[in-house]
Amino acid sequence: MVSLMIPLATPRLDSDLIAESRARPEAFAALFDRYAAMLYRYVSRRLGPEVAEDLVGETFLVAFRRRDRYDLTRPDARPWLFGIVSKLVSRHHRDEAARYRALTRSPLDDVAESPAERVEDGVSATAVRPLLAAALAHLSKGDRDVLLLIAWADLTYDEAAQALGIPVGTVRSRLNRARRKVREALGHTNPLRDEE
Amino acid sequence: MDDLTMLRDLGRGLEHEPPAGLARQRRRLLDEAAGGRRRRLTPWSGGRRAGWITLVAVAVVTAVLVVVPTVLLRGTTGAHTVAPLTGDRPAKKGEALTVLLLGSDRRPTSANAGDLGERSDLMVLLRLSADRKRATAVSLPRDSMVRIPQCRSADGRTVAAHQDMINQAYAIGGLTCAWKTVESTTGVRVDHAVAIRYDGLEKLVDALGGVEVALPRAVDDPKAKLKLPAGRSVLDGRTAVAYARLRFALGDGSDIARIKRNQALVQALLKKFSRIDRPADLAALVRVAATSVTADAGLDLDTMLGLALDVRRAGTRVTFVTVPWQPSRKDPNRIEWKQPDAARLFAQLAAS
Numbered sequence: 116m117v118s119l120m121i122p123l124a125t126p127r128l129d130s131d132l133i134a135e136s137r138a139r140p141e142a143f144a145a146l147f148d149r150y151a152a153m154l155y156r157y158v159s160r161r162l163g164p165e166v167a168e169d170l171v172g173e174t175f176l177v178a179f180r181r182r183d184r185y186d187l188t189r190p191d192a193r194p195w196l197f198g199i200v201s202k203l204v205s206r207h208h209r210d211e212a213a214r215y216r217a218l219t220r221s222p223l224d225d226v227a228e229s230p231a232e233r234v235e236d237g238v239s240a241t242a243v244r245p246l247l248a249a250a251l252a253h254l255s256k257g258d259r260d261v262l263l264l265i266a267w268a269d270l271t272y273d274e275a276a277q278a279l280g281i282p283v284g285t286v287r288s289r290l291n292r293a294r295r296k297v298r299e300a301l302g303h304t305n306p307l308r309d310e311e
Numbered sequence: 312m313d314d315l316t317m318l319r320d321l322g323r324g325l326e327h328e329p330p331a332g333l334a335r336q337r338r339r340l341l342d343e344a345a346g347g348r349r350r351r352l353t354p355w356s357g358g359r360r361a362g363w364i365t366l367v368a369v370a371v372v373t374a375v376l377v378v379v380p381t382v383l384l385r386g387t388t389g390a391h392t393v394a395p396l397t398g399d400r401p402a403k404k405g406e407a408l409t410v411l412l413l414g415s416d417r418r419p420t421s422a423n424a425g426d427l428g429e430r431s432d433l434m435v436l437l438r439l440s441a442d443r444k445r446a447t448a449v450s451l452p453r454d455s456m457v458r459i460p461q462c463r464s465a466d467g468r469t470v471a472a473h474q475d476m477i478n479q480a481y482a483i484g485g486l487t488c489a490w491k492t493v494e495s496t497t498g499v500r501v502d503h504a505v506a507i508r509y510d511g512l513e514k515l516v517d518a519l520g521g522v523e524v525a526l527p528r529a530v531d532d533p534k535a536k537l538k539l540p541a542g543r544s545v546l547d548g549r550t551a552v553a554y555a556r557l558r559f560a561l562g563d564g565s566d567i568a569r570i571k572r573n574q575a576l577v578q579a580l581l582k583k584f585s586r587i588d589r590p591a592d593l594a595a596l597v598r599v600a601a602t603s604v605t606a607d608a609g610l611d612l613d614t615m616l617g618l619a620l621d622v623r624r625a626g627t628r629v630t631f632v633t634v635p636w637q638p639s640r641k642d643p644n645r646i647e648w649k650q651p652d653a654a655r656l657f658a659q660l661a662a663s
Contacts, residue, residue: 140344147337152329152514159327167327172336176343218325247321266315267322297314 129192133185143179146192151175153193154200157268162207163214170207174199189277197268198278201260208256218248243301250300254293261286262293328549396490401500406441407663411493413481413506433555434477436493436501438660447660450633453478456647457496462488476645481506497657512555513548515580521545522579524554524572551576632656 129146136143151171158167177199178192185195204211251259257279264275265286272290276283414433434451455477462470462484470483480492490504516522523545530539537553539546546554555576635652639645 136344140346141341143344144337144341147340151333151336155329155333156326160322160325164327164330168330168332168336171333172339175336175340179340179343243317244321244324247317262318263322266318294314297318301314301317 128190130185130187130190133182133192134187136179136182140179143175143182146178147175150193150196154196157197157263158200158204160267161204161211161214161263166207166210170200170203173203177203191274193268194270194274194277197264197270197274198280201264201279205256205260211259212252215248215252219245219252246300247297250297254296258289258293258296261289262297265290396487396494400494401498401661403500403502408439408503409499409501409660410437410439411435411490411501411504412437413486413489413504414512415481415506415508434489434493436497436499436660438499438663440663445663446630447663448631449656449660450631451477451493452633452636452646454645455634455636456639456641456645457492459483459488459492460495462491497660498654499657499661513552515548516546516551517548519580519583521547522551522576522583524551524575524579530554 127145129149132142132145136146154174155167155171158170162170174196178196181199185192189195251262254262260279261275264270264278265272270278272283272286276286279286412433412435434453436449436451438447438449440446453476456474457477459470459473459475459477459480461472462480464470464484477489477492477496481489484491486504486506489506490501493499494501523543525543526539526541529541530537532538535553537550539550539554555572635649635656636646637649639647
């Protein structure tokens with residue numbers, strides 16, 4: 116029973132870890148253990164697996180070197196890490212656009228299918244993929260960052276704003292614009308889509 | 312489907328799992344941290360494979376492991392909790408506790424507009440006896456046709472009561488709606504509700520060092536990227552989730568066959584969990600679990616800690632059952648609960 120109490124009594128917030136790492140640098144590895152997989156998945160979606168590994172490593176090096184500047188009143192380090200990731204991804208924006216363009220030509224045959232079942236999404240989902248990919252390829256960097264932080268990284272508006280260092284209002288307007296463009300791309304061939 | 316849902320689906324298709332090579336990046340970080348010198352890993356930072364583990368199935372394990380950390384690490388922040396139900400509900404009797412557990416595709420991020428992509432893949436009603444020595448886990452197949460009561464959707468619309476598959480409740484109004492649906496269709500008062508994302512389960516399995524399953528025959532399903540030999544195998548998180556969700560390559564292709572596999576997995580997880588005795592290992596589990604859960608606000612720290620301790624102390628024995636069912640008369644691709652057997656089961660459960 117006692118053994119159960121010990122870890123439970125010392126919950127570790129991201130900010131606690133970062134604070135600790137200022138005195139004990141190796142403590143930063145715990146942050147890696149928490150989030151490297153999540154960041155890897157996100158980057159693999161945007162840039163593919165080849166670039167993702169190195170980029171995630173780079174992200175943590177950058178984060179580590181900036182740990183003294185982290186705002187310890189923010190318990191959750193995800194927005195901070197996704198902010199760094201977004202900057203590093205933007206260096207590859209040509210590759211990213213090319214990746215999406217490639218998807219407009221071929222279906223998802225060279226990319227990993229998640230173990231999730233695909234029964235429910237049927238034919239229409241497959242059919243819209245090239246259109247979605249084309250829309251992503253044409254978005255501006257800023258709009259795409261916001262859209263994907265929200266759709267793919269599951270950040271809230273506030274978190275996305277923190278990550279990119281922009282006001283929440285800007286997040287909303289970029290998201291609206293990006294979604295409008297995506298819907299336009301879909302609209303031409305998918306009159307059955309739901310309306311909000 | 313709206314545009315965000317389609318976009319998420321595209322994203323899932325593009326995603327790759329972290330490779331073992333990511334460990335190199337971790338070493339790179341540690342080298343930097345050590346100023347170029349290699350240092351021994353501390354137990355806290357996870358000397359063992361912390362995890363490119365991704366992983367699986369749901370239930371009691373998660374009730375104990377997952378909820379505690381969530382409440383601890385997330386505190387009572389609104390994003391990951393829902394308010395307890397109000398209004399006309401079945402009466403609470405005695406000290407026994409009933410918890411609704413959901414396994415879902417995605418984290419319910421109700422703060423995000425248009426987040427309609429979540430589905431509850433697995434629903435389990437867990438009843439813990441007053442002395443916590445016994446537990447009964449009743450699986451509710453996701454394609455059960457039931458009456459979904461009036462619910463409020465994430466964007467504030469009111470969705471009228473209607474007949475639908477039970478897993479639609481979660482898609483319509485998240486944990487709260489699933490909770491209401493289960494209470495109203497079973498007549499059992501549900502004290503707490505918890506939703507766990509599949510990727511959280513993946514991490515749990517990995518943190519537990521994998522689980523062992525026994526297969527009657529080999530599985531090779533390119534669609535699920537799953538290839539396993541007949542006989543005993545140890546599954547890592549990702550494989551375990553794929554196995555849990557696999558529908559067509561094994562058994563009769565029904566949700567029922569899948570539930571059986573999930574139950575077997577949960578048993579295997581429980582076995583592993585009961586053997587953990589090092590605080591560091593438990594802490595690692597707590598940590599990985601914390602990011603993937605939504606729970607009701609009534610599950611506060613004291614409640615959960617108490618429950619976790621009780622369950623461990625009592626060495627709770629779990630019985631798994633599936634609600635009695637039959638193919639739906641209206642749609643043979645769906646099922647309906649068999650009456651009066653189902654009603655009798657729930658009455659027994661409520662009285663136990």
